[in-house]
Amino acid sequence: MGSDRVAGGEWCSGLDPSRLPVHVAFIPDGNRRWARRRGLPPWEGHSRGYQVAKGVLNRLWELGVRYVTFYGLSRENCLRRPREELDRIHGLLGLAVEELLSDPRVREGRVRLYFAGDTSLLPRWLREKMREANESTRGNGPHVVTVGVCYGGRWEVVEAAKRLLEKAARGEPLDGLLTEEGLRSLMPLGWLPEPDLIIRTGGELRLSGFLLYHAAYSELYFTETLWPDFSPGELCRALHSYQRRERRFGR
Numbered sequence: 001m002g003s004d005r006v007a008g009g010e011w012c013s014g015l016d017p018s019r020l021p022v023h024v025a026f027i028p029d030g031n032r033r034w035a036r037r038r039g040l041p042p043w044e045g046h047s048r049g050y051q052v053a054k055g056v057l058n059r060l061w062e063l064g065v066r067y068v069t070f071y072g073l074s075r076e077n078c079l080r081r082p083r084e085e086l087d088r089i090h091g092l093l094g095l096a097v098e099e100l101l102s103d104p105r106v107r108e109g110r111v112r113l114y115f116a117g118d119t120s121l122l123p124r125w126l127r128e129k130m131r132e133a134n135e136s137t138r139g140n141g142p143h144v145v146t147v148g149v150c151y152g153g154r155w156e157v158v159e160a161a162k163r164l165l166e167k168a169a170r171g172e173p174l175d176g177l178l179t180e181e182g183l184r185s186l187m188p189l190g191w192l193p194e195p196d197l198i199i200r201t202g203g204e205l206r207l208s209g210f211l212l213y214h215a216a217y218s219e220l221y222f223t224e225t226l227w228p229d230f231s232p233g234e235l236c237r238a239l240h241s242y243q244r245r246e247r248r249f250g251r
Contacts, residue, residue, distance in 0.1 A: 011059070011232045011233075011236065012240075014240065015063075015236075015243065016243055017063075017064070020063055020065060020239070020243075021065060021196035021219075021239075021242055022065070022067060022193055022196055023065075023066070023192065023195045024060060024068055024069075024196065024197045024198075024199065025068075025069040025070075025197070025198045025199070025210070026056070026068075026069070026071065026199050026200075026201075027199070027200035027202075027210050028049055028052070028070060028071065029201050029202030029208075029227060030049075030201050030202030030227045030228065030229075031045035031048070031226070033045070033226055034048065034049075034226040034227070034229065035048075043084075043085060043088035043092075046088060046089055047088075047092060048228035049228050050092050052227060052228055052229075054099075056068075056235060057145065059235055060235075061105070061111075061143065063239075066142050066144065067143070067144050067192060067193060068143075068144075069146040069148065069189075069192070069195065069211070070147050071208075072093065072117075072148055072149045072151070073093075073148070073149050074148075074152055074208060074210075075118050075121070075151060075155050076152070076209070077150070078117075078122070078149075090123060094125070094126055094129055096147070097113075097115075097129045097130060097132075101113070101136070105143070106137060109140045110140065110142070110143055111140055111143040111144070111145060112137045112139075112144045112145070113133045113134065113137045113144075113145055114137075114144060114145070114146045114147070114192075115130035115133060115146075115147050116146065116148055116188045117148050117149040117188075118150040118151070118155055119131075119149065122149065122150060146192060151210075152209040153210060153213060154209060154212065156187045156188055156189060157183075157187070157212070157213060159186075159187065160184075160186035160187045160190070163186040164177060164186055184213060187213060187214075189211065189214065192214070194214045194218065195211060195214060196218065196219060196242070197218065197219045197220075197221060198211070198215060198218045199221045199223070199235075199238050200220070200221070200223070201226060201227040201230050201234075202225075203223075203224040204222075205222050217250070219245055219247065221238040221241055221242065223237075
């Protein structure tokens with residue numbers, strides 16, 4: 001998807017196209033702080049952050065990165081954020097579903113959409129939109145955009161345990177499932193390749209429950225930049241940082 005052209009230097013010179021990450025995941029932190037510093041309501045920060053996410057996604061698609069995952073809302077966010085703020089975020093998520101489904105790359109079958117999380121915490125209309133997006137793009141590829149909504153790494157492990165118990169209750173064989181990879185195969189995000197690079201904005205140095213089981217050997221990149229200010233230059237620096245690292249996977 002235009003990787004030679006972009007890697008050649010239009011916005012990020014010096015990248016090695018053969019060493020790009022397959023899966024990049026984001027914890028887009030700092031939307032509310034960005035708005036607060038400007039005397040704006042928090043949803044203005046989320047709105048700006050959504051525009052940044054669209055730009056980041058397009059940059060990575062241009063590079064040919066196949067899997068991009070965003071931490072849209074943590075499960076704790078869905079349980080604890082003020083209702084007015086959540087309503088605004090739900091509206092942005094609904095808009096994201098609609099805009100992604102109308103994107104030519106999705107309509108042409110080149111991009112699969114996947115929304116995952118404890119959707120019981122979402123309003124029914126949004127839950128249905130996400131389910132429809134998941135189902136209607138199931139056969140698409142090779143690119144995948146995943147958004148964790150009311151998601152948490154501990155929630156995902158619990159979901160896998162529930163699926164394991166359901167199989168046992170039905171008398172299904174559990175051969176191969178009582179292993180690390182077997183358990184991972186039961187997780188809602190377990191079918192995705194493990195993230196090569198996780199980028200967190202906003203200055204916090206933690207994963208906050210994001211992809212806990214899958215991030216064992218992910219490279220982590222933290223930046224003080226608030227997500228609404230996350231620029232192509234910052235993305236370029238993160239990718240260069242990734243390419244300078246030696247990944248040994250315990251060897």
